[in-house]
Amino acid sequence: MSGRLHPLTEPRRAGHEGGRPGEWSRIQALHAVSxxxxxxxxxxxxxxxxGASLVVLSAAMHALRVLEFGTALGYTACCLAHGSARGHVDTVEFDAAHVALARENIKNLGFQNRITVHEGEFVAVAQTFSADYDLAFFDGFAPTLPQFQCMERLLRPGGMLITTNLQLGGDAALWRQLLSDERRWMTSDMxxxxxxxVSIKTG
Ligand SMILES: C[S@@+](CC[C@H](N)C(=O)[O-])C[C@H]1O[C@@H](n2cnc3c(N)ncnc32)[C@H](O)[C@@H]1O
Known part of the structure; x- marks a missing residue:
């Protein structure tokens, strides 16, 4: 079990703090750049x-495998990686300009071995991923049902799904309805x- 613990959550040891010195403020600078x-x-x-909520949730989940939909310039992928110092983030983006900038930003922040930016349409690209992610973050545009089904399939039982943009169009209302099915999800708008x-996959 201790192998899954994160520096932010395991008992303090000298020289064993969460993230590298100044890492969080450099990630915050990327927010402004984005x-x-x-x-x-x-x-x-x-x-x-x-972004701070992503750090906290990633750390609390001791997430080793993280899936992200919507890289943009890499800000949230860095938040997720910062929270889980032993985790790996697979993030998917279909805009080639965003992919190039994200890879550069991720390298500049030293996360290139812990974040992989996959270029392409999310559902198509994610079909090549193996299941059992600990944490999945949706930050695309208006959510659709196939995107929900894809993320649900890739998440392990007990894993966490974080969903933005549920006030937008697309299948947002349906997505929200599915997340309120207590036989399969426990959800809080937290x-x-x-x-x-923020939802836990219970079923
Ligand atoms: C709201 S932005 C993500 C912002 C990012 N998470 C952040 O906070 O830094 C949404 C991103 O998802 C990408 N995107 C939207 N739909 C997509 C799809 N179906 N497949 C892959 N990328 C998509 C867009 O190009 C855009 O860069």
């Missing part, structure tokens, strides 16, 4: 506003000021 990019690129890659659902 927002500047969105304005100049004219894209809709809104940067997630509650992140991003209530705009992001």
């Amino acid at each position: 927002e500047r990019h969105r304005r100049s690129h004219g894209c809709e890659a809104y940067t997630y506003s509650d 992140a991003e000021g209530g705009r992001t659902a």
